[in-house]
Amino acid sequence: MATPRGINPHAPDPASKDRQRADPLVIRSLEFLGGMAAPEGWRPEPTLPEVAFAGRSNVGKSSLINRLVRRKAFARVSHTPGRTREINFFLVNRAFVLADLPGYGYAKVSKAARTTWRPLIEGYLKGSPTLRGVVQLLDVRREPSDDDRQMLDFLADTGVPTIVAVTKVDKLGRVARAERLRSLQLALGLDEEQVVPFSAVTNEGRDDLAQALAALVQPAATP
Numbered sequence: 318m319a320t321p322r323g324i325n326p327h328a329p330d331p332a333s334k335d336r337q338r339a340d341p342l343v344i345r346s347l348e349f350l351g352g353m354a355a356p357e358g359w360r361p362e363p364t365l366p367e368v369a370f371a372g373r374s375n376v377g378k379s380s381l382i383n384r385l386v387r388r389k390a391f392a393r394v395s396h397t398p399g400r401t402r403e404i405n406f407f408l409v410n411r412a413f414v415l416a417d418l419p420g421y422g423y424a425k426v427s428k429a430a431r432t433t434w435r436p437l438i439e440g441y442l443k444g445s446p447t448l449r450g451v452v453q454l455l456d457v458r459r460e461p462s463d464d465d466r467q468m469l470d471f472l473a474d475t476g477v478p479t480i481v482a483v484t485k486v487d488k489l490g491r492v493a494r495a496e497r498l499r500s501l502q503l504a505l506g507l508d509e510e511q512v513v514p515f516s517a518v519t520n521e522g523r524d525d526l527a528q529a530l531a532a533l534v535q536p537a538a539t540p
């Protein structure tokens with residue numbers, strides 16, 4: 318890549334130290350609150366701001382949450398796709414709650430299990446008065462499924478702010494990745510600012526997402 322004139326790429330960047338230090342989401346405490354297994358089932362009292370993470374099975378929801386909270390294995394990472402069946406709630410800094418929604422669309426789970434995610438997720442989304450936003454995950458290598466589209470339509474209908482994290486970008490080279498990002502954006506009619514490229518392997522996108530998350534859960538955002 319060409320270097321802009323007058324800028325020495327080898328000179329130390331005076332701001333870089335500050336940038337490294339300024340974590341947009343410093344994790345001071347973390348607590349697993351429990352799981353919601355049925356639409357009318359237990360869930361934590363909806364008193365604190367919440368942000369939910371949605372996406373098809375195996376897209377990388379638990380890995381992304383682990384990166385956000387800087388823990389290796391806080392939200393479980395499944396090597397068996399479709400394993401997260403419940404909505405898992407995590408309390409961060411005693412200030413806000415993250416909800417890891419069950420992955421949808423995994424063909425090998427039983428039909429009964431497949432049809433339970435929709436009422437559970439929809440029930441959760443409708444019954445969460447303190448929900449501030451949803452992070453919808455899409456795998457950079459895959460075409461959006463019907464379920465992905467329905468989920469995005471449903472989120473648009475509910476009017477909840479939605480961020481789209483495009484996961485596993487480490488799996489593609491620079492050119493292929495740029496093409497895929499653009500095509501996903503066009504196919505789904507997304508704004509460029511809504512889309513965050515992410516990799517749980519390289520940690521790319523962690524701070525962008527952390528910053529968006531911090532903005533969503535800020536007390537000032539209360540309606």
Ligand SMILES: Nc1nc2c(ncn2[C@@H]2O[C@H](COP(=O)(O)OP(=O)(O)OP(=O)(O)O)[C@@H](O)[C@H]2O)c(=O)[nH]1
Nearest residue numbers: 374375376377378379380395399401420485516517
């Ligand atoms: N290369 C790469 N692999 C990833 C990335 N994120 C997740 N994975 C892998 O993808 C698989 C699924 O990751 P999970 O985080 O468990 O996905 P999930 O969406 O929580 O899956 P369910 O809970 O089953 O719905 C695991 O083998 C991860 O190691 C990523 O950014 N890059």
Ligand SMILES: [Mg+2]
Nearest residue numbers: 378379393401
């Ligand atoms: Mg998971």
